[in-house]
Amino acid sequence: MNTVVTAQNLARHYEVGGGLFSKPSVVKALSEASFTIEAGKTLAVVGESGCGKSTLARLVTMIEEPTAGTLNIAGKDVTPDNWDTLRDTVQIVFQDPYGSLNLRHRVGAILEEPLKINRPDMSAKERQAKAREMIELVGLRPEHYDRFPHMFSGGQRQRIAVARALMLEPKLLVLDEPVSALDLSIQSQVLNLLLDLQERLDLAYLFISHDLSVVRHVADDVVVMYLGRPVEFGSKEAVFGNPRHPYTKALLSATPSTEPNPEKKRIKLEGELPSPLNIPDGCPFAPRCWKAKSKCREQRPDLMGEHPAACWYPEG
Amino acid sequence: MADVSSSTNTTPTTTVRPGRFKEFWRYFRENRGAVIGFYVFIFFLIVAIFAPLISPFEPSTQNRGATLVPPAWQDGGSWTYPLGTDPLGRDMLSRLIYGARYSFLVGTIVVILAATGGILTGLIAGFAPRWLDTIIMRIMDIILSIPSLLLALVLVAILGPSLLNAMIAIAIVLQPHYVRLTRAAVMTELSKDYVVSARVAGAKLPRLMFVTVLPNCLAPIIVQAALSFSNAILDVAALGFLGMGAQPPTPEWGTMLAESREFILRAWWVVTFPGVAILTTVLAINLMGDGLRDALDPKLKRS
Amino acid sequence: MTLLNIRNLSVDFDTAGGQFRAVDGVDITVNEGDILSIVGESGSGKSVSMLAMMGLLPWTATITADEMSFDGVDLRGMTAKSRRKVIGRDMSMIFQEPMSSLNPCFTVGFQIKESLRIHMKMDRAARHRRAVELLDLVGIPDPEKRLKAFPHQMSGGMSQRVMIAMALACKPRLLIADEPTTALDVTIQAQILDLLTDLQKETGMGLILITHDMGVVAETAQRVQVQYAGQKVEEQEVRKLFAEPHHPYTSALLAALPERATERHLPTIPGVVPGQYDRPEGCLFSPRCRFANDTCRKTDPPVQPPELGLARCHYPVNAKEGVA
Numbered sequence: 036m037n038t039v040v041t042a043q044n045l046a047r048h049y050e051v052g053g054g055l056f057s058k059p060s061v062v063k064a065l066s067e068a069s070f071t072i073e074a075g076k077t078l079a080v081v082g083e084s085g086c087g088k089s090t091l092a093r094l095v096t097m098i099e100e101p102t103a104g105t106l107n108i109a110g111k112d113v114t115p116d117n118w119d120t121l122r123d124t125v126q127i128v129f130q131d132p133y134g135s136l137n138l139r140h141r142v143g144a145i146l147e148e149p150l151k152i153n154r155p156d157m158s159a160k161e162r163q164a165k166a167r168e169m170i171e172l173v174g175l176r177p178e179h180y181d182r183f184p185h186m187f188s189g190g191q192r193q194r195i196a197v198a199r200a201l202m203l204e205p206k207l208l209v210l211d212e213p214v215s216a217l218d219l220s221i222q223s224q225v226l227n228l229l230l231d232l233q234e235r236l237d238l239a240y241l242f243i244s245h246d247l248s249v250v251r252h253v254a255d256d257v258v259v260m261y262l263g264r265p266v267e268f269g270s271k272e273a274v275f276g277n278p279r280h281p282y283t284k285a286l287l288s289a290t291p292s293t294e295p296n297p298e299k300k301r302i303k304l305e306g307e308l309p310s311p312l313n314i315p316d317g318c319p320f321a322p323r324c325w326k327a328k329s330k331c332r333e334q335r336p337d338l339m340g341e342h343p344a345a346c347w348y349p350e351g
Numbered sequence: 352m353a354d355v356s357s358s359t360n361t362t363p364t365t366t367v368r369p370g371r372f373k374e375f376w377r378y379f380r381e382n383r384g385a386v387i388g389f390y391v392f393i394f395f396l397i398v399a400i401f402a403p404l405i406s407p408f409e410p411s412t413q414n415r416g417a418t419l420v421p422p423a424w425q426d427g428g429s430w431t432y433p434l435g436t437d438p439l440g441r442d443m444l445s446r447l448i449y450g451a452r453y454s455f456l457v458g459t460i461v462v463i464l465a466a467t468g469g470i471l472t473g474l475i476a477g478f479a480p481r482w483l484d485t486i487i488m489r490i491m492d493i494i495l496s497i498p499s500l501l502l503a504l505v506l507v508a509i510l511g512p513s514l515l516n517a518m519i520a521i522a523i524v525l526q527p528h529y530v531r532l533t534r535a536a537v538m539t540e541l542s543k544d545y546v547v548s549a550r551v552a553g554a555k556l557p558r559l560m561f562v563t564v565l566p567n568c569l570a571p572i573i574v575q576a577a578l579s580f581s582n583a584i585l586d587v588a589a590l591g592f593l594g595m596g597a598q599p600p601t602p603e604w605g606t607m608l609a610e611s612r613e614f615i616l617r618a619w620w621v622v623t624f625p626g627v628a629i630l631t632t633v634l635a636i637n638l639m640g641d642g643l644r645d646a647l648d649p650k651l652k653r654s
Numbered sequence: 655m656t657l658l659n660i661r662n663l664s665v666d667f668d669t670a671g672g673q674f675r676a677v678d679g680v681d682i683t684v685n686e687g688d689i690l691s692i693v694g695e696s697g698s699g700k701s702v703s704m705l706a707m708m709g710l711l712p713w714t715a716t717i718t719a720d721e722m723s724f725d726g727v728d729l730r731g732m733t734a735k736s737r738r739k740v741i742g743r744d745m746s747m748i749f750q751e752p753m754s755s756l757n758p759c760f761t762v763g764f765q766i767k768e769s770l771r772i773h774m775k776m777d778r779a780a781r782h783r784r785a786v787e788l789l790d791l792v793g794i795p796d797p798e799k800r801l802k803a804f805p806h807q808m809s810g811g812m813s814q815r816v817m818i819a820m821a822l823a824c825k826p827r828l829l830i831a832d833e834p835t836t837a838l839d840v841t842i843q844a845q846i847l848d849l850l851t852d853l854q855k856e857t858g859m860g861l862i863l864i865t866h867d868m869g870v871v872a873e874t875a876q877r878v879q880v881q882y883a884g885q886k887v888e889e890q891e892v893r894k895l896f897a898e899p900h901h902p903y904t905s906a907l908l909a910a911l912p913e914r915a916t917e918r919h920l921p922t923i924p925g926v927v928p929g930q931y932d933r934p935e936g937c938l939f940s941p942r943c944r945f946a947n948d949t950c951r952k953t954d955p956p957v958q959p960p961e962l963g964l965a966r967c968h969y970p971v972n973a974k975e976g977v978a
Contacts, residue, residue, distance in 0.1 A: 083839035096551045122553040135544035139566035149552035188926045189696075199548065218695035218927070219866065220942075223910040223920040230918060245840060248869070252912035252920070289844035291869030293896060293911055303848070304841045307809045 037074040039124075039206045039239040040095065044069055045104035047090050051312075062311050064090040065263050068104070070256075074206065075233060077240040079254035079271075081247065081286070085311050087263040088243045092211045095241060096127045109206055123153050123203035130212035132192035136184040142195055143180045146170070149202045169198040173228060190221035197228065207239045215246055226253065247290045251275055259283045262311060262319040269342040277351045279344035282320050318347070378646035385642020391635035399451040406445035407431075410602040414440035419618045435620045437611060443620065446602040447628050453603040454584045454632060457518055461583035462576050464522035469529020470572065474560050476530060477537025488534070491527040499524045500589055507595040514587070514603065517596040521586045525579045532575050536568035570647040577640035581633040588629050604629050657828055657860045658684040658707075658745075661721035665699070665706045668714040674930040676702045676715075678884040684828065684860040689851070691863045691875030691892070697927050699884035700864045704830050708747065709737050725827065743773040746821040750833035752813035756805035762789075762816050763801030766823055773824045788819040793849060811842035815849070822853065828860040835870065847874050868911060872896055880904050883928050883938045890963040900963040900970040903939045937968065945969055 045068040050059040065087040072078045080088050093099045094106065097118045106113040109124045126149075129135035136145060146166040150157055157165075170179060173194040184192055193213065200208055213229065214222040230253065233240060244250050250257060250271075257274040259267040259282065267280040278284045288302040306323045309315060317335055321327040326348060336345045379385055398405060418440040421428045428435060434443040476487040494502070506520035540546060541564065549563045590596035591605025599610055604625040611621035665677040677699040684690050694700045706717045707729060722729045724740060732740075749755045757765060766788060767781045776784065782801075789797035792815040805813060814834060821829055831850060835843035851874055854861045863874055871878055871892065878895045880888040880903065888901040899905040908914065909921040925942040928934060937955045940946040949968055958965045962973055 083841065098547060098550055119553060122551070125551070127548060127551050129544040129548065131544060135548055137545045137549070137563060137567065148549065148554070152553045152555075152558070188929075190926060196548075199552075203552070219868065219907055220695060220910055220923040221926065223912070223922045224924075226912065227920055227922060247840070248911065248913040252915055252918075286840060289841045291844075291847075291867065291873045293868045293872045293908070293913055301844055301848070303845070307811055307842070308839070 039072050039074050039109060040241070041071045041107040042069055042095070043105045043107075045091070045094055045106060046102045047087075047094055047099065048102045060312055063263050063314065064311065065094070068258075068260075068265055070258060070265075070268070072207065072239045072241060072256075074239050075237045076255045077233070077242050077253055079242040079244060079250040079257045080260060081244060081250055081257060082260035083245060083286075083308060085262065085308055086260040088260060089211060090263075091260075092127065092209045092241070092243055095207070096125050096209050097121065123149075124205050125207045125209065126200035126203060126205040127209040127211060128193070128196050128200050128213045131216050132189050132196055133216075135196050136192055136199075138184055140183075141180070142170070142175075142182055142184065145184070145195065146199050146202055149199065153203055165202065166198075169201060172201070172232075173198040174224075188221070189217050190224055193217060193221075193225050194228065197225075197232070201232070201236070204236075205238070207241065209241045209243070211243045212245070213242075214249060215244065222249075229253070247275075247287060259286070262309065262314055264319060264345065265338060266320065266346070267342075267344040268338060273342045277342070279340070279342060279349040279351050280320075280346045281324050281326060281350065283344075284350060318345070320346075375646050379642045382642040382645050384638040385645070388635040388638030388642065391631060392639055395451050395632055395635070396455065398448055399455045402448045402452050406442075406448040407433075408442040408445040410441065410446045410449040411600050412441060414442075416440065419614065419621070421618070422620050434624055435618070437607075437621050438614055438618075441600075443624055446607060447604070447624055449602040450604045450607065450625065450628065451632075453514070453597060453601065454587070454629075457514070457521075457587045458580040458583045458636075461518050461522045461525065461587075462580050464519065465525040465579060465583075466529055466572065466576055468522070469526040470533050470565070472526070473530040473533025474537060474565065476534045477541065477564075478556065478560055484534075487530070491530050494524070494527045500586065503586060503590060504593065504595060507590060512595045512598065514597040514601065517587055517590045518583075521583050521590070524586070525582060528575060528579065529572065532571055533568060536571055537564055540564045540567050571644075574640055574644045574647060577636060577643050581636035581640070584629065584636075585633055655686050656683060657686050657688070657725055658682060658862075659721060659723050660703075660707065660719060663703055663706065663717070663719040663722065665702050665711065666716045666718075668716070669930065675933075676884050677706065680881070680884070680886045682862075682879065682886075684862060686827065686860055687854075687858045689854060689861045689863065689874060689876045691865060691871045691878045692881060693865060693868065693871050693878060694881035695866060695927055697883065697929065698881040700881050701832050702884075704747070704832065704862065704864065708741050708745070708830075709734065739773075742769060743824040744826055745828045745830070746824070746826045747830040747832060748814070748817045748821050748834050750836050752810055752817050752837065753805070755817055756813055758805050760804075761801065762803050762805065762808070766801070766816070766820050769820060769823050784823070785819075788823055789816070791822065791853070792816070792819045793845075794819070810838055811845065814838060814842075814846055818846075818849065818853070822857075825857065826859060828862070829854070830862045830864070832864045833866070834863070836865070836867070843870075850874070868908065869913075880907075883933075885938060885966060886964070887939070887966045888963045895963070898972040900958065900965040900972055901939075901967050902943050902945055902969075902971055904963075904965075905971050906942075906944070937966075939967075945971070 045065060047065040049062045049064055051062055068091060070078055080091060082088055094101050097113060100115055108121055111117060111121060113121060143163065143166055146169060147162045150162045150165065167177060167180060170177065175191065175194055184195065187195065210229065214225050217225060226249065232238060242250065242253055254271045257269060257271055258265050259274065259280060261282050267274060267278065267283045274283060275287065278287055285302045285304050304323050309322065315322055317332040321331040324331065330347055336347045338345050340349065414436065417432065417436050418438055420432050420436040422435045423430045423433045432442050434447070436442055472487060476484045503520040503524050506523060507516050510516035510519065546559065546563055549559060554563060587596050588605030591603050592609045594609060597603035597606045599606055607625040608622055614621050660680065660682040663677055663680045664675065667674045667676055680703050682703065692700045705711050706715065707722060711717065719730060724745060727740065729737065763785055766785045770776050770781045770784055785801055786797045789800055794800050794812065794815050808816070834850065835846050838846060847870065850861065865871060875892045878890060878892050879886055880901065882903050888899065888904050895904065896908065899908055906923045910923060912920060923942050928938060934941050936952045937946065937950045940950040943950065955966050955968045958967065958970050962970045
């Protein structure tokens with residue numbers, strides 16, 4: 036097996052506020068994230084807003100430096116000094132296809148930009164040939180090369196974004212909610228495209244999403260995150276079939292299903308997500324958990340067990 | 352139909368999507384004032400370009416026999432001097448026509464100077480770490496807190512009174528507006544995903560600044576350029592009036608006003624016409640600027 | 655009893671490229687106690703038709719309808735003033751973005767009480783009592799304290815609850831919820847949907863739920879109306895719609911749900927929703943339809959009888975023998 040990424044206890048803390056006289060407070064956007072992704076496999080990161088998914092994406096794509104922990108990409112330990120040499124191994128596709136393309140550049144220029152920066156020895160002709168090849172690969176038409184992004188629909192823009200991400204022939208694609216801004220009929224086209232590309236190019240995906248039905252379809256392994264910490268990790272079958280953390284269970288039950296079924300009893304979660312500025316002591320999920328005991332409020336559980344879940348009283 | 356190479360758009364096209372310019376023109380056209388302003392602007396521009404061909408006299412030719420001739424339609428006026436003559440017997444119309452040249456020259460140069468400096472500083476401020484950003488913006492705040500004409504006067508006093516120095520002074524005074532505008536636009540653009548993806552692709556700072564971000568900030572800057580064009584004309588006229596701008600006998604509108612101050616009561620035309628010329632140009636450009644804003648601002652587009 | 659009755663509603667927008675028909679001959683009927691869901695992708699005209707009814711569209715829009723009545727009162731040609739009396743009191747609306755629907759300059763209490771003051775003519779004390787009661791109704795803990803909060807002090811879910819409280823302030827008989835949960839997290843979405851359906855059951859009001867999420871539809875609605883490119887293409891009772899869709903679009907849409915996928919490759923609908931510049935002739939879905947033939951591409955499809963879900967299609971799917 037060919038491991039593309041290994042992360043060990045990745046953490047990222049931000050200092051916010053803090054003027055002349057007040058001490059800045061620390062937001063722990065991400066703590067203790069560990070995972071590996073192998074070539075051709077998809078690791079899905081699931082969670083609600085504020086759970087640290089996007090921070091994780093920023094660390095893995097080397098836009099930000101982790102506060103703690105180690106990241107190893109393609110066999111090399113990542114430090115800010117070798118970011119530039121690793122750029123072509125990791126690329127990203129964003130959620131909003133309207134914001135992620137530069138509206139003032141033509142599709143051709145957008146696709147060639149990564150090559151211009153990272154392959155300075157490549158001739159303009161080679162670059163163009165590569166861009167045209169990629170346009171075809173993602174299912175756009177050759178004449179789209181000269182167009183501006185505003186002439187495209189959301190689905191087509193997302194194809195352009197995927198094409199741009201693939202220009203450097205990366206090994207890992209970070210997909211940050213790649214289909215949640217798309218219409219249903221377009222969503223399946225893009226999902227198919229991603230799955231086909233993965234098969235064809237043996238890509239590893241870090242698939243970030245809040246939509247469990249999409250995750251269930253594409254993922255091999257799943258990490259469930261809550262307030263900046265992984266709370267459950269396992270294969271797709273294990274996490275969906277036999278969720279151990281109460282949060283995973285609640286999440287699954289809250290996801291609306293398309294089988295109209297009035298008898299279904301939903302697990303109702305009380306309350307809102309706590310602010311990441313004051314994460315509760317003990318288990319972060321305890322204030323909303325229906326089975327929390329005093330131990331949960333005092334001590335924070337670590338990921339435990341064969342199919343690890345960060346819970347003192349796991350299900351199943 | 353789900354394979355990778357499947358193309359997505361096969362629906363027949365019945366109407367052609369309008370081009371960018373056409374769309375822009377449509378939104379611009381909706382604002383009638385802007386269109387009128389645009390035509391007046393073009394009129395003055397043509398007059399300025401073809402001044403030597405249009406004007407009946409040289410602007411500085413003096414006719415001692417015909418001083419303070421009233422306009423043609425008034426008693427004692429003649430069609431030789433349609434808008435009359437000034438105290439030195441120079442044809443008002445010719446002077447006004449040549450004055451348009453100076454106004455446009457001033458407007459263009461001032462805008463170019465102020466915009467270049469302002470955009471560069473704004474870009475730097477937008478990308479810079481917080482301390483540098485703070486320093487730059489505080490300096491701009493200081494410049495903005497001094498009355499602009501006063502500051503321009505001081506600068507001209509230091510540099511010496513001439514049209515060129517007046518332009519430099521006004522450019523410096525107008526620049527902070529560009530800095531603030533550019534910085535604000537850069538800040539909003541920086542949070543967008545396309546900037547992040549350029550970074551993921553490995554783009555370095557200069558590329559991010561000029562290739563990625565700047566083109567997306569241009570719309571408000573263009574509007575500001577149009578509006579400060581008129582500001583520049585106004586300020587140069589004011590400096591000229593105060594004797595700190597273009598020096599006589601240059602037929603600059605503000606200087607013309609200053610020269611004829613003492614004749615206000617005797618010969619209304621020597622002050623009225625340059626004044627009207629300044630008023631119409633500035634009004635036209637401001638109207639046009641409003642139209643530009645309507646057409647370029649995507650927030651107002653969705654009506 | 656019929657609460658809202660709209661027949662043949664069309665909305666045209668005047669744009670840079672000429673006229674654009676955003677809503678095309680849509681019928682909407684809502685009875686008291688009904689939960690109608692309008693589903694469609696972006697550009698299907700689902701929000702526009704509601705905004706048109708409430709008179710909230712900009713001047714570039716031209717609205718035509720054969721009938722548009724609320725509780726027997728004709729809404730067409732109504733003056734803005736008398737329309738305002740109906741809207742906000744008997745009919746109210748909640749929007750997708752709870753954060754931007756509340757005015758950040760005023761406290762939550764002020765904003766709730768404002769509509770009470772305008773529509774219900776209550777005195778100060780009664781307004782305060784009612785505001786507390788409303789916040790309690792939508793499940794906001796510690797309502798007295800929350801009335802003094804500003805919108806930025808609240809989370810998205812809380813803001814949406816406040817929006818619902820405001821919409822319910824004057825006991826409306828029809829509530830229109832335009833993508834009420836799209837901007838919210840899944841667990842919060844579940845809370846809000848439960849709240850909406852509970853309130854609907856308690857008050858017996860009509861509820862129109864505009865959404866693009868098939869899961870939300872399946873779990874909340876009683877009746878579903880599917881829109882495509884400004885047209886209503888199908889209307890059915892919710893369970894029948896999911897079991898036996900009659901319009902090829904609905905059927906393809908359901909098949910494309912990852913949840914219903916049987917294999918790795920999802921069935922897709924090729925192409926995109928037609929926009930202003932590529933509106934096909936005949937059936938609007940024909941360029942993307944598997945079953946389309948020359949008839950579909952030339953002539954406008956008829957509306958099938960109610961047994962076939964009022965499908966706007968020449969060849970409805972899942973048609974049993976003897977019905978078609």
